[in-house]
Amino acid sequence: MIQAVRGVHDILPSAAQKWARVEATARRVFEAYGYEEIRLPVFERTELFARGIGEATDIVQKEMYTFQDRAGESLTLRPEATASLLRAYIEHGLHVHPKPVRLYTMGPMFRYERPQAGRYRQFHQLNVEALGDDHPALDAEVIALLVDFFRGLDLATPLDVQINSLGDAKCRPAYRERLIEYLRRNSARLCAECRDRTERNPLRVLDCKNPECRPVLDAAPALELCPECATHFASVREYLKQMGVEATPTHRLVRGLDYYVRTTFELTATELGAQNAVAGGGRYDGLIELLGGPPDPGIGFAIGIERVVQLLPERGDDAREDRRPLAFLIPLGDEALRHLLPVARAVRSKAVRVELGYGERKLRSELERANKLGVAWAVIVGETELSRGEAVLRDMKSGTQQTVSLGALTDKLIALGAAR
RNA sequence: GUGAGCGUAGCUCAAUUGGUCAGAGCACUGGACUGUGGCUCCAGGGGUUGAGGGUUCGAUUCCCUUCGCUCACCCCA
Numbered sequence: 001m002i003q004a005v006r007g008v009h010d011i012l013p014s015a016a017q018k019w020a021r022v023e024a025t026a027r028r029v030f031e032a033y034g035y036e037e038i039r040l041p042v043f044e045r046t047e048l049f050a051r052g053i054g055e056a057t058d059i060v061q062k063e064m065y066t067f068q069d070r071a072g073e074s075l076t077l078r079p080e081a082t083a084s085l086l087r088a089y090i091e092h093g094l095h096v097h098p099k100p101v102r103l104y105t106m107g108p109m110f111r112y113e114r115p116q117a118g119r120y121r122q123f124h125q126l127n128v129e130a131l132g133d134d135h136p137a138l139d140a141e142v143i144a145l146l147v148d149f150f151r152g153l154d155l156a157t158p159l160d161v162q163i164n165s166l167g168d169a170k171c172r173p174a175y176r177e178r179l180i181e182y183l184r185r186n187s188a189r190l191c192a193e194c195r196d197r198t199e200r201n202p203l204r205v206l207d208c209k210n211p212e213c214r215p216v217l218d219a220a221p222a223l224e225l226c227p228e229c230a231t232h233f234a235s236v237r238e239y240l241k242q243m244g245v246e247a248t249p250t251h252r253l254v255r256g257l258d259y260y261v262r263t264t265f266e267l268t269a270t271e272l273g274a275q276n277a278v279a280g281g282g283r284y285d286g287l288i289e290l291l292g293g294p295p296d297p298g299i300g301f302a303i304g305i306e307r308v309v310q311l312l313p314e315r316g317d318d319a320r321e322d323r324r325p326l327a328f329l330i331p332l333g334d335e336a337l338r339h340l341l342p343v344a345r346a347v348r349s350k351a352v353r354v355e356l357g358y359g360e361r362k363l364r365s366e367l368e369r370a371n372k373l374g375v376a377w378a379v380i381v382g383e384t385e386l387s388r389g390e391a392v393l394r395d396m397k398s399g400t401q402q403t404v405s406l407g408a409l410t411d412k413l414i415a416l417g418a419a420r
Numbered sequence: 421g422u423g424a425g426c427g428u429a430g431c432u433c434a435a436u437u438g439g440u441c442a443g444a445g446c447a448c449u450g451g452a453c454u455g456u457g458g459c460u461c462c463a464g465g466g467g468u469u470g471a472g473g474g475u476u477c478g479a480u481u482c483c484c485u486u487c488g489c490u491c492a493c494c495c496c497a
Contacts (some may be wrong), residue, residue, distance in 0.1 A: 046444055062421080080497085109497080116491060125497060180437080193494080253477080266497095277497060304497025332455070365450085367457040382455060382475095396457070 007113070007121025018309045023106065025152045026126045033145045035102040035128060041082045042108060046074040046256060052083030052291055054258025056201060063111040066339075080257075081127040081286070082300060083291070088130055090293035099132030099296070106305070118275035118307050129300030134285055136232050139263045140239030141293055142299055146267065146279055147245050149303070156313045159278060163265040164253035165233035169286065171226035174262070176202060178221055186216045203254045222251055222303035236263055258296055259284040261358070263299065278311070279303040283335065326352055328370035328418045331359040332382035339406060340381055346410045352417030370396060377416065 004010060011019055027037070044150045046066050047142055053060050065077040068332055078084055079238045085105060088094070094101050106126045113119060130138055135227045143163065150159055166172060183190065183198040190198070190205070190213050225233060236302065240247055253264055264282030272278070281301020289295045331337040331342055339360040344356045355373060363380065380392040390401040393412070404412050 063495080111496080113495070114493095115489090116493095119496070123497065263470045274492065275496070280497065302497055307497060330456095346439080360449095364453075364457075368454095371457040371458085378457080380456075384455080392456090392457075398458085401456090 005121070007115040015309065017212075018312050019127070019305065020092050022153065022305055023126075023310070025105070026106065026149060027332075029145065029149045029152050030104045033102070033141070034173060035104040035130075038085065038103045038105050039090060040078075040081060040105055040107070040251060042110075043075050043077050044084055044087065046076040048083050048087055048291070049076050049079060052086065052259065052287065053080065057258055059111065063113055064113055065110045067140045079111045079269055079303065080109055080127060081105055081107070081125060082221055082287075085127065085300075086131075086288050086291055086293065086298070087133075090288065090291060095132060095294050095296055100130040100138055101132050102130050102133060116275065117123075117273045118304075118310065119273040120306060124305040124314055126303040127300060128281075128412055129298060131288065132296040134232075134283070134297035136235035136263075137218060137239050139232075139236045140243065140245070142301065143236075143240060143247060143265055143280070144243050144245050144255075146265075146281075146301055146303070150267070150278075150308075153308070153363045155311050156267060157271060157311065159267045159269050161248065161265065162250040162253050163236070163240075163247045163263065164250055165223075165225055165229055165236075165262050166254065166260055166264055166282070167223055167225050167229050168261045171224065175221070175223045179203070179205075182221055183216075189213070189216045207254050217252075218285075232257060232262055241325055259287040259290075261285050261347065265301070269307070272307060272310065275307070277304070278307045282375075323353070324374040324376075325355045327354045327376065327377040327413060328366070328373055328375045328419060329354060329356045329379045330363065330366040330381070331357060332363060332380070333359050336381040336383075336386055339386070340379070341408050343413070346414045347417070350414045350417065354413065376420070377413075378411055379413070381406070 001206060014262070046064070049064065050060055059079050062081055067075060069082075085103060089101065089103070094103075104127060106124065108122050108124050110122055112121060115121060126149075128142065130142055143161070167175060180198060180202045183194070183202060187195050187198065194205045194213050205213075207248060237247070237249070247265065253266055260282040262283045262285065263279075266280040268276045269278050269279050270276060279301055281299070283297065283299040285297035286295075287297055329340045331340045334363055340356060344354055347354050355375070357369070361369075367378060375396055378394040378396055380394060381390075385391055385406075386404075388403075388408050391406055391409050392401050393404050394401045
């Protein structure tokens with residue numbers, strides 16, 4: 001048996017309903033905030049991700065699906081969407097539009113990681129990006145949008161919103177040096193992983209969950225924002241407060257992508273297990289320029305669809321109720337089938353959902369099937385009916401039956417469909 | 421990349437110390453009920469017990485290898 005590749009999953013019809021709900025909610029909320037959809041390719045030149053995400057990140061160093069095409073060019077299945085979206089923004093000159101330019105996109109991402117609960121090799125994200133403006137109100141608005149998206153899904157459990165400011169090119173490098181120095185001085189009291197990361201990605205050390213590292217990390221110097229960054233962050237928080245959006249400042253929140261500056265934020269759900277981040281994002285001023293575009297700032301986030309779907313309450317199958325066919329057409333024999341085939345087509349052309357048997361099974365089995373389909377009506381046409389030019393219309397709920405002339409059957413079904 | 425747990429029918433799971441152990445329920449198909457569903461009863465199809473090797477008179481059970489799944493580390497959505 002050929003099985004699906006490790007870490008990828010089929011979304012079966014039962015679950016697909018939930019996905020559709022998530023996507024519909026996203027479109028509704030994102031568009032209310034003025035965002036427009038952009039659809040992007042799932043692979044790009046490898047260089048785009050190497051530069052856009054950062055050579056030193058885990059994603060670029062060990063998680064990318066990279067391959068050569070037949071022309072020998074190095075391509076990569078996208079591990080995230082922001083780099084692609086910015087590439088398109090630059091390539092098509094979208095920066096000439098009134099700013100901020102607001103875009104959203106959704107689709108599969110690929111990372112070569114060991115699968116576990118909530119973590120897959122092909123996973124799906126919803127992305128929102130606002131480009132060309134660095135006003136703190138935009139940051140607050142983006143976070144509010146994210147919160148409103150989840151509110152729109154009416155999840156059973158509340159999500160935790162955390163925000164932080166990472167500073168910018170003016171204040172972060174100095175802090176980085178100070179932190180490295182501190183960590184080196186205390187390396188004896190840190191785990192091996194932290195010592196390693198001190199050199200590779202020092203800010204991430206603050207995120208270490210290892211309890212033995214806690215004392216050192218808790219005493220670590222905090223980032224001192226430059227006046228501009230401090231003002232910006234204070235404004236973001238103030239605007240959030242104005243909107244009634246609660247967000248917990250967490251100075252340890254360091255995201256895994258190199259490009260973040262100033263505002264970063266993350267939404268987590270405790271019930272998800274180890275992979276509990278449902279959404280995360282931040283500001284990336286300077287990234288567009290780094291990728292060869294204009295010096296436009298930007299901010300955005302990604303939502304993990306699989307993780308959201310996992311949080312979605314089981315909603316009975318009311319959605320399924322709506323998708324039940326109106327009727328099941330039961331021809332008894334091929335002659336009857338020839339009469340019902342065009343009827344089914346005509347009814348379906350009016351977007352009324354009906355299903356059709358093929359005349360080979362016994363009436364009993366076909367009615368059983370009608371029952372399982374949950375249809376309101378069964379339409380029976382056998383020899384008797386044919387000879388009279390009629391069809392039997394059976395109400396599956398009450399078991400009562402009436403006859404309709406074959407000529408009027410199509411209109412009758414359409415009328416019943418409209419009345420539903 | 422590291423570690424742990426688990427692989428029996430489409431699904432959920434049984435099978436005493438290794439000894440008719442290859443089963444049940446659900447689902448599916450058919451029959452009881454020549455053309456009338458839901459309930460009930462009966463029957464049937466469907467498994468190389470993940471795969472390969474070993475120990476044994478005998479392995480679903482014990483051992484090794486391998487593959488897969490799951491969870492955790494790591495990382496992140």
